[in-house]
Amino acid sequence: MHVMANGWWALVGLLILSFVLNPYHYLATGFVIWDLVRNVRRERMWFGVRVTRIGKTLLLRYARACAVGLVASLALLAAGVEVTWPSVVYVCVVSILLGVIRSRLAAAPIAIAVSVVLSSLLRLYHGAIPGNWAPLWQAVAEMPRASWLAVGAAAVLAEAVLSLWGIRDAILPALVTSRRGRRMGAMKLQLGYVVPVAVWIQPFARPHLAFSPGWHPWHIAAGQPLAWFAIPLALGWHALLTSVKVERALHYLRWLDVARGVILIAGFVGARMWRAESALYAAVALVALTEIYRFALARMDRNREPRFAPDSGGLRVLYVIRGSLAERLGIKPGELISHVNQAPVRTEYDFHFALEQNPAYARFQLTDDRGEPRLVSSPVYEGERHHLGIIFVLPGDEPVLRLKRPFGFLETLYLRVQGDVRRGSPSSRS
Structure with missing residues (x-):
């Protein structure tokens, strides 16, 4: 491998700028922070003390995200995952639009899967395209679907690793009103991350690197000009659980992430070695499996006895x-x-x-x-x-959070207080 033109510093600078200047990174991070900040006022009203740690929690999460992202980046670069800058913009826009519909759809694995499905459907269309829409249509249809499935696989496997690491600060108490109108306790899971990963991209300018004959990443030709590009991946799970232990839900979640990772890796390999339609099948399977898991866990939590009833x-x-x-x-x-x-x-x-x-x-x-x-x-x-x-x-008549069972990325943002809550006395915390 050798470096052309301005060398490593220019390539590293592009890598850093592509992450720092991406507004999607700040949008996702801002909502993760806001979700934690909203806890503080409620905790002081209910318990007389603040339980949520914000500053230290965010610093540790950022460090963990960077560490896991570094490992994922090495795997993606070795696998020869190459994307285009229009496809990066396309996936980020799809993620934001899906987040407007429902926050859980903005998670990187779901957004990537939906983007792949839309791209596959456009490829199946062979009719006339209005001239004004032709450049956008072409950018979406020519999305490197196999490479994006590999990025999605890195996202779900990173999520599985992060669910093993420092989850104590992501499990927090809450109070809800039961179906019978009584006040009872619940546990909130607020595990949100923005993980940076690096992939190959066609160079924007003269600085680039190329591989000499010999070892090179999969499907990367010797002498092909390349550069690095950073992609922020918003991932994680947020939930409100009254019956199922959060630790058990995370155990099931890790197995779900492993299964989703296997599906996406199979789609990546199948699209490169067999048929391009493998990417579409893998994307549809990922969305279906995720929704089945959400439905099953919500039903399990609803049908069991509450753990925190007075x-x-x-x-x-x-x-x-x-x-x-x-x-x-x-x-x-x-x-x-x-x-x-x-x-x-x-x-x-x-x-x-x-x-x-x-x-x-x-x-x-x-x-x-x-x-x-x-x-x-x-x-x-x-x-x-x-x-x-x-x-x-403590038993009481004051309405607190409405009893909902959200499950998915930033889904706890939809929790609402069902009326005024009196400030808890210091004796509510012993």
Whole structure:
């Protein structure tokens, strides 16, 4: 491999500028940030404390996205994935338009699949095309569909990896109104990323690189002028779950991403080695499989008993704050605290009164998700008694979030409060 003209710096500069100057990158990132910022006011009203971490969470996510994107870029470059700049514009525009219809459709895998389907349909049309539309029609019809399927495969596999890495800050508590009008707890999953990946593209200007005879990426000819181009991939999952554990939903999601990755890779290889129609089949299969998964998970969550409903037998734990005494004790969301220091607790007043009986020691009798009792205890040092880090599901008549079960990229943006919510007292967080 050798470099022509201005060398590596010009190529690296094009790579960076293609990502930094892409408005789609900022649009997707802005909505991911907005979705987190909206949590803060609600959490303070409900729990009297802010649970969502924004600054640190976003920095860590950006670092993870860049690390995963680097690995995905190496794989795409080695596979000889080459796109055109009109196709990049086309996919970004399709993603934005789909996002206007519904946010989950703006996710990179879905947007790429829909773009491939539309391009395939245009190729099947052989009638007359108005002269004004001919350049746009040609740009869409000549989209390198196989290469874009490879980019989509990189997106879903990156999503599977990111769902294993640092998900604690993406699982957050919420309050909803049940179908019977009661207030109960729920868990929100807000796992959104914008992952940059690099692919080959025809050079815009003189600086370019070319491969000498010998090893070269698949379907890249020796001596062919090439340049790098960065593509931002918006991906991730957002959901509101009342019955299914978020960890279980993510486990199913990882298997879904692996299956979607296999489908897209098969479409990429099939379109290059067999028939171009393989890209269309793979794109349709990806959209269908994604919607089937969404429907199945929503039905599963709807048909099971809620995990965070108030219980007359004690206080239901909704959330445990990171680094708190409750986390060190191993108290988990969904568990029921029935006794504190051997005294039964049914209300938050009972809870604090029982703690006051022995300020230096805390002993909790819990019932876990399987209905099995267990005991946890620990010395309580000065100041810890008022900051145990437990958020309870407290009964009340105030309407909170409308009970919906969104699932998909940025779908939690559609959650709405069903009326005014009184500011929670500090005692709602123990």
